[in-house]
Amino acid sequence: MKRAVPVLSCLAMSAGLLSGCATPARSDHMAVLATPQQRMVVTPLHNNIAIAEVSGGQAGNRLWASKVGNAEFSQALSLSLNDAGLLAPNPAIARYSLSARMEKLEQPMTGVSLTVTATVSYSLVERATGHELLRRTHTLPYTAPFGDTFGAIDRMRVANEGAVKANIAALIDDLVALPEGGARSAPK
Numbered sequence: 081m082k083r084a085v086p087v088l089s090c091l092a093m094s095a096g097l098l099s100g101c102a103t104p105a106r107s108d109h110m111a112v113l114a115t116p117q118q119r120m121v122v123t124p125l126h127n128n129i130a131i132a133e134v135s136g137g138q139a140g141n142r143l144w145a146s147k148v149g150n151a152e153f154s155q156a157l158s159l160s161l162n163d164a165g166l167l168a169p170n171p172a173i174a175r176y177s178l179s180a181r182m183e184k185l186e187q188p189m190t191g192v193s194l195t196v197t198a199t200v201s202y203s204l205v206e207r208a209t210g211h212e213l214l215r216r217t218h219t220l221p222y223t224a225p226f227g228d229t230f231g232a233i234d235r236m237r238v239a240n241e242g243a244v245k246a247n248i249a250a251l252i253d254d255l256v257a258l259p260e261g262g263a264r265s266a267p268k
Contacts, residue, residue: 136182
């Protein structure tokens, strides 16, 4: 019985070596670069959004599929909002707060080209009044084709990153298109 634990550990390590280890999604690969038009939009949101809460992500397990953790997702949101000129330099004095919840990250079990679909709900609230200016849920896929990376584990990570990046891009579009006064928007 004493040998069962080392044998199981060896089997787990061998499986990891044969299949590769899953790496978590990288924040810089999920971050969106704003277009020049998005950067030039005059909006009260300019340098005025703080990230309040990011939830629903999952920490990855090196022996299983790559995941998107809350910390990586939050960092990608920060980088993206900053590039678009929307992130407050000092979160304590930001006029608006943004919450994001990863509702679902649909990953295939197997495949040559891997498509991941990220469903994320966003809420933008004016801090002083508690008025919700925007509530959106985006469900967007990204496919990492076979030729992009050698291993399926890497393709899964690339597909995760692409799906979240597409989702953040849709959010940035929503924010720069938000009318003055912030009319509420129906979920997509």
